[in-house]
Amino acid sequence: MFGTFFYNETIKRSISVFGTLFNNIHTSKIKADGTVLSKNLVPISYGPKQKFLLRLQDDVKAKDGNVTSISLPRMAFELTGFEYDASRQQNKLIRTQKTVLETSDVGKRGFQYQPAPYNLTFTLSILSKNAIDALQIVEQILPYFQPEYTVSMKMVDSMSEVRDVPIFLNSVAMDDQYEGEFVERRVIEYTLEFTMKTYFFGPVYTGEVIKNVIERDYINDSVAAGFTSTEINNSGLVKEVKHYEPAFAARSNAVVNSNTVTFPSAINSKISVGDEVFGTNLTTNPTISSIASDKLSIVLSNQVNFSANTNLKFVGSVDPSDTFVVAETVTFYDEGGGNTFEEDTASDG
Structure with missing residues (x-):
């Protein structure tokens, strides 16, 4: 039983x-x-x-x-x-x-x-x-x-x-x-x-081991410039955990203004289409559009430019079957006053 x-x-x-x-x-x-x-x-x-x-x-x-x-x-x-x-x-x-x-x-x-x-x-x-x-x-x-x-x-x-x-x-x-x-x-x-x-x-x-954690911290220096009354006592720290799950790493060959990235050896079989790629030096991380059958190359959503032996990290979607995965989403309230916080840090008030 x-x-x-x-x-x-x-x-x-x-x-x-x-x-x-x-x-x-x-x-x-x-x-x-x-x-x-x-x-x-x-x-x-x-x-x-x-x-x-x-x-x-x-x-x-x-x-x-x-x-x-x-x-x-x-x-x-x-x-x-x-x-x-x-x-x-x-x-x-x-x-x-x-x-x-x-x-x-x-x-x-x-x-x-x-x-x-x-x-x-x-x-x-x-x-x-x-x-x-x-x-x-x-x-x-x-x-x-x-x-x-x-x-x-x-x-x-x-x-x-x-x-x-x-x-x-x-x-x-x-x-x-x-x-x-x-x-x-x-x-x-x-x-x-x-x-x-x-x-x-x-x-x-x-179970899988948690290897990579990415978070964004929003800190309000003054009440007048920041959060609304429904957000953590009008002031303080709000944390948004974007990914909290296993990450896989692989070192790539050199890439010059191309969407295709090649690798000297096959990448991990758990890396899949749609995974977010870190380490490309782009402001917005690209995602994987396709993966070659031999696992020796991938196609990204954006062109990249970096030298050989660059260490790339691949973070995918949360897998509910993985006992070590925890996903946390923080909801930001907007009562019509104050500032609205965007995904890019340049627009954050």
Whole structure:
């Protein structure tokens, strides 16, 4: 239905970041005088705690002699849910752009629209056979969450944006399974619930880059000589943006009083009849009347005269399909008094 395949690995990336937070926790055996007898890294793996609890209940003697019981302490975590967070949603049309142009699509820049904010809920389970090991693990985690711990994540590999993602500690629960037969193993369990406030980005789009902007500024030095009462407080600055779109450039051969302009190599295929040509040194920019099929010459609406290697710029009409194009027209009001402003600067009052 949506038609564009993309995979930003957001869920995979979030799980990896969460698990990495707890992959360097140790337990120690310490004598009364402070001497450290041993220090062990607590293993952590992805999966529900029930899998490890079942392993603890397995009868090792009933199986192959090479099978050993699971060792404690250890930790397990899993992703348990998703929830849309409307409070963090921004304007969906805001874009994030790449810092460099596309290499595969020359002249274009990649961008993404604002992501959808989601809360991911994680459960971290701590399993231990004695209280001291469990307390050591818990106390190495709790001080960092007040109540959140923020990590920086690069959300999409092909984009340059890095976002701060807070991880909140919601609750801590403890369960000591001390009841049962003597042959059963005791398990002390701590369950910590977390919420990660992350973002889901859509596909990366590409669009033309704005390369040329032409504007005319009308400045009124005195109220008596200038604009009418309906124009920006009778005085000030009025801006008329004539073109605000991609422009293509090409260097030409020498031209002497002729409408035909030739080029040493083919011009851009997007240049079309009717485009306005800048750089001809004429007061009024000529337009393209026709283009040769080989793109090596064009015919202009006026005769021109310039030297070889002159850099000409071609600006066409606004293309509504180009997401980067913006066209702005300013209407000038005339109430019958004051001056009327013409297109040429010599007639402007």
